[in-house]
Amino acid sequence: MGALDELTRPAADGDHVGGVPARLVASPGSTAEAAALIAAARELTVVIRGAGTKVHWGPPPRALDLIIDTRRLAGIVEHAAGDLITVVRAGTPLADLSLGDQQLVLDGPAGATVGGTVAANTSGPLRLRYGTVRDLLIGITVVRPDGKVARSGGKVVKNVAGYDLGKLFTGSYGTLGLITECAFRLHPVAAARVYVRAAAPASVVAAVLSAQVVPSAIELDSATGEVAVLLEGTPAGVRDRASVVEKLIGGELSEQAPAWWGVPPWHPDGIGMKLSVPKSRVPALAESGFPVRGSAGTGVLYAAPRDITEVERLRALCVRNAGHAVVLTAPPPVRDILDMWGPVPGLALMRRIKDQFDPGRRFAPGRFVGGI
Amino acid sequence: MTDLDALARRLRESLGSGQVITDRQELRTYECDGLAHYRVVPAIVALPHTAEQVATVVRACADAKVPFVARGSGTGLSGGALPHADGVLIVTAQMRRILDVVPEDERAVVEPGVINLQVTRAASPHGYYYAPDPSSQQICSIGGNVAENSGGAHCLKYGFTTNHVTGLQFVAPDGELVRVGGRAEDPPGYDLLGAFVGSEGTLGIATEVTVRLTRLPESVRTLLAAFHGVDAAGAATSAIIAAGVVPAAVEMMDALAIEAAEAAVACGYPPGAGAVLIVELDGPAAEVEAQFEEVTALCEESGAFEIRIAADDAERALFWKGRKSAFAAVGRISPDYIVQDGVIPRTALPSVLRKIDEVAAENGVRVANVFHAGDGNLHPLVLFDDGVPGEAERAETTSGAIIDLCIEYGGSITGEHGVGADKAKYMPRMFGDDDLDTMQLLRCAFDPDGLANPGKIFPTPRLCGERPGRHRAAEDEDRFPGVEVF
Numbered sequence: 140m141g142a143l144d145e146l147t148r149p150a151a152d153g154d155h156v157g158g159v160p161a162r163l164v165a166s167p168g169s170t171a172e173a174a175a176l177i178a179a180a181r182e183l184t185v186v187i188r189g190a191g192t193k194v195h196w197g198p199p200p201r202a203l204d205l206i207i208d209t210r211r212l213a214g215i216v217e218h219a220a221g222d223l224i225t226v227v228r229a230g231t232p233l234a235d236l237s238l239g240d241q242q243l244v245l246d247g248p249a250g251a252t253v254g255g256t257v258a259a260n261t262s263g264p265l266r267l268r269y270g271t272v273r274d275l276l277i278g279i280t281v282v283r284p285d286g287k288v289a290r291s292g293g294k295v296v297k298n299v300a301g302y303d304l305g306k307l308f309t310g311s312y313g314t315l316g317l318i319t320e321c322a323f324r325l326h327p328v329a330a331a332r333v334y335v336r337a338a339a340p341a342s343v344v345a346a347v348l349s350a351q352v353v354p355s356a357i358e359l360d361s362a363t364g365e366v367a368v369l370l371e372g373t374p375a376g377v378r379d380r381a382s383v384v385e386k387l388i389g390g391e392l393s394e395q396a397p398a399w400w401g402v403p404p405w406h407p408d409g410i411g412m413k414l415s416v417p418k419s420r421v422p423a424l425a426e427s428g429f430p431v432r433g434s435a436g437t438g439v440l441y442a443a444p445r446d447i448t449e450v451e452r453l454r455a456l457c458v459r460n461a462g463h464a465v466v467l468t469a470p471p472p473v474r475d476i477l478d479m480w481g482p483v484p485g486l487a488l489m490r491r492i493k494d495q496f497d498p499g500r501r502f503a504p505g506r507f508v509g510g511i
Numbered sequence: 512m513t514d515l516d517a518l519a520r521r522l523r524e525s526l527g528s529g530q531v532i533t534d535r536q537e538l539r540t541y542e543c544d545g546l547a548h549y550r551v552v553p554a555i556v557a558l559p560h561t562a563e564q565v566a567t568v569v570r571a572c573a574d575a576k577v578p579f580v581a582r583g584s585g586t587g588l589s590g591g592a593l594p595h596a597d598g599v600l601i602v603t604a605q606m607r608r609i610l611d612v613v614p615e616d617e618r619a620v621v622e623p624g625v626i627n628l629q630v631t632r633a634a635s636p637h638g639y640y641y642a643p644d645p646s647s648q649q650i651c652s653i654g655g656n657v658a659e660n661s662g663g664a665h666c667l668k669y670g671f672t673t674n675h676v677t678g679l680q681f682v683a684p685d686g687e688l689v690r691v692g693g694r695a696e697d698p699p700g701y702d703l704l705g706a707f708v709g710s711e712g713t714l715g716i717a718t719e720v721t722v723r724l725t726r727l728p729e730s731v732r733t734l735l736a737a738f739h740g741v742d743a744a745g746a747a748t749s750a751i752i753a754a755g756v757v758p759a760a761v762e763m764m765d766a767l768a769i770e771a772a773e774a775a776v777a778c779g780y781p782p783g784a785g786a787v788l789i790v791e792l793d794g795p796a797a798e799v800e801a802q803f804e805e806v807t808a809l810c811e812e813s814g815a816f817e818i819r820i821a822a823d824d825a826e827r828a829l830f831w832k833g834r835k836s837a838f839a840a841v842g843r844i845s846p847d848y849i850v851q852d853g854v855i856p857r858t859a860l861p862s863v864l865r866k867i868d869e870v871a872a873e874n875g876v877r878v879a880n881v882f883h884a885g886d887g888n889l890h891p892l893v894l895f896d897d898g899v900p901g902e903a904e905r906a907e908t909t910s911g912a913i914i915d916l917c918i919e920y921g922g923s924i925t926g927e928h929g930v931g932a933d934k935a936k937y938m939p940r941m942f943g944d945d946d947l948d949t950m951q952l953l954r955c956a957f958d959p960d961g962l963a964n965p966g967k968i969f970p971t972p973r974l975c976g977e978r979p980g981r982h983r984a985a986e987d988e989d990r991f992p993g994v995e996v997f
């Protein structure tokens with residue numbers, strides 16, 4: 140355990156995950172350091188932590204020896220502007236990426252690192268036009284639970300050589316290994332952008348989708364009864380399309396997003412849910428009486444149910460509408476008696492994947508679907 | 512009775528005899544896919560009509576430990592659907608129903624044998640289409656597209672198959688029917704769907720696919736720009752991307768490819784062009800107008816000596832005709848050719864093309880270049896005459912050297928045709944032992960017995976549950992017993 144002593148430090152008060160205290164913390168500064176650490180930590184249970192914005196999401200770990208803090212794995216490795224790609228280290232805060240007139244379009248909850256965003260597969264309003272992590276990630280470097288370093292994908296957008304492990308690690312919640320580097324496809328920053336904001340029913344969403352306006356985002360907040368549409372493009376094009384949207388949904392043009400735009404609707408100590416339904420079922424959620432907020436254009440909404448009964452009712456509503464619902468975060472008393480993930484098709488295969496990557500079940504044990 | 516005879520009997524009993532082929536002559540129809548110089552006659556061909564029948568066949572294979580290979584339309588260019596001599600070829604040609612078109616959810620649900628273009632045909636009356644558009648879209652199947660993560664000219668803006676599939680039902684290699692995703696996005700758990708798309712039939716057989724439908728654009732504008740050489744055309748491409756324009760497509764052809772296309776389809780490209788660029792913009796009318804002017808100006812500044820703007824759909828079709836027929840067209844100027852598929856960073860285009868010229872000259876063969884310039888996906892066509900002793904080998908060497916160039920410049924050994932049987936030997940040049948071993952952990956989770964399309968993608972199979980060994984490119988004869996290489 141000599142190596143481990145050099146690579147780790149004793150945990151401090153804040154070093155816990157969902158109330159489970161860690162014994163050790165380590166902050167590797169490179170993929171090689173991370174590999175050495177993980178190889179030395181083969182007997183330990185591990186949870187990976189980025190900026191910590193979502194580390195308490197999900198059930199608590201069954202056991203926890205070591206927290207791997209990724210924040211020293213920071214910085215842009217490469218930004219090839221002519222190729223519209225970047226390679227970044229996983230601990231880099233998304234907000235720190237400065238890419239000139241290009242952007243990595245991941246607008247999930249504020250404060251997150253690149254790796255945390257990939258591992259938790261968070262997304263924001265811009266997913267309507269640009270997709271989510273799985274659409275933007277073109278290459279990944281990971282350290283496996285046995286300390287081996289593996290890469291898949293590459294630095295070119297078009298590439299079908301081998302399995303796409305980036306997809307597998309996206310949304311894997313740290314259960315398959317440590318993500319150390321990610322390559323992403325970038326988009327140009329649009330010359331002009333404007334929001335159309337209106338007090339309007341959810342039924343207008345379908346009209347905006349089928350109009351020829353190519354919205355970058357269509358967000359809805361049922362508590363305020365507002366719908367907001369973001370348009371991006373050339374100044375002339377945006378002006379043109381904004382007036383079409385204005386006619387469709389009413390309201391007014393604004394340089395500013397509404398205050399609720401991209402903000403999760405729950406209190407930090409409350410219950411937070413992610414709901415997903417086919418697009419045409421968005422009005423069914425919006426008119427259910429539960430306040431919902433989020434990407435009405437893709438059918439991915441968020442809610443802050445007050446108790447377990449509301450969780451169950453929301454989940455049932457989603458399932459009835461050909462969708463699903465996951466509890467992202469909940470206070471301990473609720474969390475401990477709740478099936479946070481809900482029913483998960485394909486679970487048997489998922490368990491077999493976990494067994495292959497982490498046969499000792501040491502990485503984020505118990506935090507993922509089906510107790511993985 | 513051999514094990515295979517017993518298996519054939521079991522399949523006949525459960526599927527019906529018309530859906531199981533064992534006649535040697537009939538089996539020959541299936542001996543190769545679009546990569547016709549690899550041929551293996553399968554032991555049995557099964558033609559299931561439903562997902563349950565696919566599951567029945569796969570379960571029978573799993574019980575008998577007999578390998579199976581899925582086949583859609585057989586247009587693959589990497590030998591992905593190359594049969595196994597002692598295995599079952601499961602052909603999806605009888606599974607061609609479009610199950611649902613749901614424009615209000617922007618989705619369609621189809622069986623795997625459905626032809627790519629049929630999805631667009633079914634959706635277009637509603638104002639929608641299926642965006643991934645491989646040049647083979649009139650014949651290739653959605654199941655094949657899913658397996659290969661196929662792309663097309665318009666993937667520059669719209670992405671590949673993987674970005675357009677939201678739900679999948681598949682038969683896992685143990686015969687289990689699994690359903691993941693659907694019309695809603697972000698299903699919980701590991702992204703099995705993302706892992707399956709592009710897995711080339713090695714993780715199971717897709718039996719039902721839910722795809723995204725994309726709104727037909729309000730406006731489409733296409734130009735054809737002629738340049739004196741590929742450098743200027745490459746510079747124009749870079750200038751367009753640098754200006755922040757994301758065209759629907761940017762396609763390039765060099766002088767030799769143009770010559771072939773003229774000979775084959777008389778597309779009437781500007782005489783004397785050393786390279787042509789087809790640039791297509793689509794989207795809201797006002798947006799397209801503004802950017803089209805910019806693109807035209809950038810082509811002129813980069814040295815285009817003639818720019819034609821398609822006045823109508825007929826003229827646009829003519830621009831594309833030359834490009835879309837390019838593969839087959841080289842048959843007019845050369846008795847034999849190899850279609851290569853590699854990717855480089857777009858910015859490396861001029862230097863890689865120069866190096867391709869050098870390699871071709873050294874080997875005494877000609878290379879016609881056709882490519883998706885916008886995303887750096889090269890399709891060099893290596894021309895040769897099999898009648899001239901040694902020329903086939905020199906063409907093969909040239910083709911391999913081009914792949915090495917792609918790796919050297921930080922690109923990929925395949926952008927859309929897949930690894931298949933053809934390029935497994937190149938995988939260790941692009942990925943290390945641990946990379947390949949890690950990919951195969953996924954395979955072990957799905958297919959511990961290695962029965963689904965064995966020998967494809969990976970040069971050396973991982974023995975599931977054992978420690979990894981070194982990956983060496985095995986000889987084709989070892990990986991594909993009974994293979995005939997033409």
Ligand SMILES: Cc1cc2nc3c(=O)[nH]c(=O)nc-3n(C[C@H](O)[C@H](O)[C@H](O)COP(=O)(O)OP(=O)(O)OC[C@H]3O[C@@H](n4cnc5c(N)ncnc54)[C@H](O)[C@@H]3O)c2cc1C
Pocket residue numbers: 544545580581582583584585586587588590591592603623644645646647650651652653654655656657658659660661662663664711712713715716717718838927928964
């Ligand atoms: C002229 C020509 C032009 C082409 N242009 C393009 C292009 O622009 N872009 C591009 O990407 N490709 C292109 N291709 C290649 C080819 O058309 C694609 O790879 C296509 O997706 C193959 O579909 P298929 O139905 O013919 O599949 P097949 O060739 O039958 O099979 C391909 C692979 O998919 C597997 N498979 C088939 N069905 C299933 C299933 N249901 N479940 C699981 N696995 C399955 C097979 O085992 C095999 O590994 C072109 C080919 C030709 C001949």
